[in-house]
Amino acid sequence: MDRATKVKRAYILATSLQKFGVGWSFSTYVLFLLGQGMTLFEANLLNTGFMVASFLLDPPTGYLGDRIGQRRIYLVGQLFWAISMLVYGTSTTFAQFLAAELAAAIGSALISGALDSWMRNQVGEAETHKALSQGGSISQLVSIPAAVGGGFIGALYGLDKPWLIGSACSFAALVIAYLALRGFASHEKKEDVKFAIRGIARHSMSNPALRFTIIIAFFQTLLLQPFNMFWAPIFKELSGETWWLGSFWVGITLAIATGSHLAQGKLQQLNGKGIALALFAIGLPMLFTPFGRSTYIVAGLFLIHEGGRGAVVPLIFTYANRHIPDEVRSTSNSIRSSASTLGAGIGLVTSGYLTFFLSPIQIWGIASAGIILLSLYAIARKE
Template sequence: MWPVYTLFLLLRGLSFTQIGITGTATALAAIIGEIPTGYVGDRIGRRNSLIISQLLFASVPAGLVISHSFPAFLLVFSLLGIAETFQTGSGDAWLYDTLDDKEKTELFTHIRGRGGAIRKWVGAGTMIAGGVLYTVEPTYPFIAATILSTFGAVVLVTLPKSSNYASDEDTAAFRTVDAFVAVRKQLSQPPLRSFVIYISLLFAVIRASEEFIQPITANAIDGYLTSNVFFGYMLPEEVALGVMYAAFTVVSAVASDYASNARQLLGLRRVVLAVPIVTSLLMLFPIIVPVFVVPVFFVMQSAKSLMRPITNQYINDNAQSFGRATVLSAVSMVYALMTIPFMLLGGVAADTWEPVVAVTAIGVLFLAAAALSYVWESPISKSTTDTSVDKSTN
């Protein structure tokens, strides 16, 4: 549904500002729910938390189908934020602890990146299908997403439990106060303090810019589509968007798959410092050459997919095992908190001027915020080295 959901919201009468507010609702729900749901993941087990998340994800596209008012869409996107919170901390915590059981945590970046790549390759196919389904009936992609997400919950039941949850006595001993102590202790001091803030700025920039991929891309390719006939058939823009999103996803899959290679080749510090700056600088070009915005979207999606496994490896390496899901959820809460000003700025800028201007404004805001972050505290020190080196890159 992702290639067409903004078009769907516009079809249902929402403005860009309202769409920005729905994204803000998702972020606020994540802020409120991250630590509680991370705590739940540490109490009931990461696998069970993931199952709950998937069932909530299935309810989101179903909710979009039946929604026709702005308040209803706010409610649905708030539910999306809660669904994400049940997944964010527990997903990586489950993987890291499962690898820890086998004493293979050094493979986290490689396996996380490879898993993300597989998901994106499959997603490329479903995105093309979503564009085609939208041309038949706008609600069909969302119905298909509901079915697939429900099936995903069934798949999650087959995952093994990590050894951290073999004892009910241990989980019962993990109190709410323990969760907050773990978060405060690990995120209020180096090495995670400035690192999390800096990376959250990057993910916030990309998340806010994603709201404008569909209208900008549709406008950019509209002239081409109206002047070109493919095998005697005019390609609908929704199908073209599905193909475009599939292309984004394929490029992102490659980036995700080679995350461990990039970390080995360039080193953790160079990757963490360079990728966000280069990405944001490229976001300034579309205001001068509007057509350049499409390549910029490719770069942004690749940057997100490349950085996710690398940053999550670093955070897991510097987080304690018991309570890990709570800490990772708190990190995601910071990500969501940082997203709010970018989403609001982007929505207002898009309605006042145009979406391309919004993307540039978001890039400028990131550069300013990143500069302040550097002045306050370097996100990753010169002495930082990889605490783990991937032994497998294929």
């Protein structure tokens, strides 16, 4: 087995196990908070705390990865994430949930882009894009039993139980990832980075391709937040049941995996136009959800949009990293990630506030129109 294959397999193993641990709470996250007495607005505020902390921490943790090694900060991040799930499962108040969100933000900032950047420095663009697409598909499939199990266990034994199981799985994933990644030489360790974070940020905004991906990342995540936060309450209201939401996650993960698989083909060769097509596939089906009167129709439209979401992530990463030097890859990717989390924070507060005036599914319609406009901007932009 050649070295590139070993690197890709280690990457896919580590990220898939990480996804498995997180997957236990996928289908019940918001319902758990609502069951603890939180409103939808308060649930969004908690997630906003996560996003704001991630926004502040992403660039310095990316810089840290370029200095001391992306694998090291990834493993530390996985530790914080496992701890945050344990705290979440034992919390009952807004302050306790916020503490868990902040611990998760530290973990997410350390994890964000770390192994992606490490692999890109190791095996180059073509192999990295392939691994990102394959890894995205596999990690989604691996999360299926966790999400389904979390839905059933939460319904039968309490919505706190998926968090505790997810924490145990995340600790196990940390150990396995350490063993899988330790056999590689520390090629990712760099000498002193030539540019400060501010200088790298200026470089990113002065480069047209990097500026484009930062703008897309910011507005995309801003507009996606209503889909992330409201899907479980909307489907609970439409169907009157919650037990099936874990099973519905099977369809979500298969749709995301399909989108990740499609991103391996000609879409990546279209550069910004490929990103535009993926965004259009996200926005168009969701535009019709406010008019759906059937659980089946709305669920079908929701699954179609998940395919676009599965494609857009590897497309943005591949396109951006064609224009990033190896020695500042983690920092530059973290700056884009920071823009994403800032957008997510604004989207959470805005969509949460709108729930005082509009129904969640009406907010879906507004967000989907925004995503279609974003795709038109990407199409109109000159390469």
